[in-house]
Every structure is written in C-alpha cells, then in structure tokens.
Amino acid sequence: MGRRLAIIGAVVLAFVLGGAALVQLAGSGATAFRLEGQVLHLSGPVNGAAADRLQRLMEENPQITVIALGDMPGADDVVWAAQMGGLIRAAGLHTQIQGAVVNDAILLFLGGAERRQAGGTLVLQSDAMQRRMGVGVDGSIAADADRQRLVTTMLGDVQFADFMRQIRATREEYQLTDADMARFGLLTAN
Structure with missing residues (x-):
C-alpha cells in the first residue's frame, strides 16, 4: 500500500511539474507589455493575443502616448x-x-505617427534564420500583400516593403x- 501511494505521489508530482513547465514555456514566447506612465513598453515575439491585448491596454489607459519597442x-x-x-x-501614438x-x-x-530611434535597431533576417530561431514565418503571397499594404499606408509608397523582401531573400x-x-523616411524625429 505504501509503495502504491509513493507511485501515485510521484505521478501527481510529475504532472504538476510538467504542467508548470508548460505554462512557463507558453509564456516565454508571448509579447510582454509593461506600462510606465505614458509609455507602453513591448518586447518579445508578436503573437495573436498581442493585438487584442494592445487594443485593450490602449482603451484602459488613455494616457499612453508612446509605444516603446524593446527586443522583438x-x-x-x-x-x-x-x-x-x-x-x-x-x-x-508615437x-x-x-x-x-x-x-x-x-x-x-x-x-x-512619429517614429524615433532611442538606442535600438531595425533588423531584417532571412526566413531561414527566423525559422532556426523558432519564429514563425509567413512567406505567402497574401502576407507579402499585407506587408505592402501597411507599408504603403504608413509611408506613402511600397519601396520599403520591396526592400524588406529583397534583403530577407538575399x-x-x-x-x-x-x-x-x-532613404525610406522611417524616422520622423531624432
């Protein structure tokens, strides 16, 4: 009987520890948000829940004026x-x-609406490198069209989207x- 209880205890412990590890693993790939006064700091990979969370945080905190992008x-x-x-x-927002x-x-x-460089960098990586780093890559024609549409809306032309595609491929x-x-008008302020 004691042996049986020990085995059951070990199995329960394994499930608990395994579940905690899965929760930690799932959280490690999420976009992190940190509000500091009027500045909302974002870091980590962009995932599906991030867009909803950003919208909710903006609605709940109308004092936000700046989105500061850390390592993404x-x-x-x-x-x-x-x-x-x-x-x-x-x-x-800026x-x-x-x-x-x-x-x-x-x-x-x-x-x-205003874009500044505050000690960080913009980096383009090949799709192969992104995959090796565990970042999902959407290389579809539809995704490329979405990139072109957003870049054109934000910058007034498609040149930067074309540059991104070319660099990522070469x-x-x-x-x-x-x-x-x-050249591409990426910064609006120093």
Whole structure:
C-alpha cells in the first residue's frame, strides 16, 4: 500500500511539474507589455493575443502616448503585426525603437505617427534564420500583400516593403543603417 501511494505521489508530482513547465514555456514566447506612465513598453515575439491585448491596454489607459519597442524577434503572422501597426497609427501614438526590432515586428514601429530611434535597431533576417530561431514565418503571397499594404499606408509608397523582401531573400541578417532610415523616411524625429 505504501509503495502504491509513493507511485501515485510521484505521478501527481510529475504532472504538476510538467504542467508548470508548460505554462512557463507558453509564456516565454508571448509579447510582454509593461506600462510606465505614458509609455507602453513591448518586447518579445508578436503573437495573436498581442493585438487584442494592445487594443485593450490602449482603451484602459488613455494616457499612453508612446509605444516603446524593446527586443522583438519577429511575428508569427504578418496580419497581427499589421493590425497592431494600424491600431498605433489610428490612436496617433508615437513609436520608438529601444531594442532589436526584427522583420514583421517593424510594422508596429511604422504605425507610429512619429517614429524615433532611442538606442535600438531595425533588423531584417532571412526566413531561414527566423525559422532556426523558432519564429514563425509567413512567406505567402497574401502576407507579402499585407506587408505592402501597411507599408504603403504608413509611408506613402511600397519601396520599403520591396526592400524588406529583397534583403530577407538575399542576406542572413541586415541591420538598417542611418542612410536606409533616411532613404525610406522611417524616422520622423531624432
């Protein structure tokens, strides 16, 4: 009887520890939000729940004026990133780059009514590199059209979307330079 209870206890303990590990693993890939006065800090990969959470936080905190982007390794789906960029622009919020903002996460930055670089970088990585890093990549024709549509809406033309596609197809990783930022009109303030 004692042995049976020990086995049952071990099985229960394994389930509890396994469940806790799964919860931690699921949370590790989520977009993190931190409100600090008028600044909403975002970091982590952009996922499906992030767009809804951003909208809710903006509604609940009308004092937000700036979206500060920390390290954002990309987005699982371009639609979520484009939706978040659209929300940011519709609210007239400003964006700033504080970390490495990669691939489709750049679409959030473009949503800013004013866009600043605050010590961070914009980075383009190949789809293969994104996959190796565990970031989902939507390389479909529809996703490319969504990128082009958002970039055209935010910047007035499609040139930056074409540049993104070209760099992602020909280089493993590329950090946008000051000249790139000026060429495409990515920054509106220093």
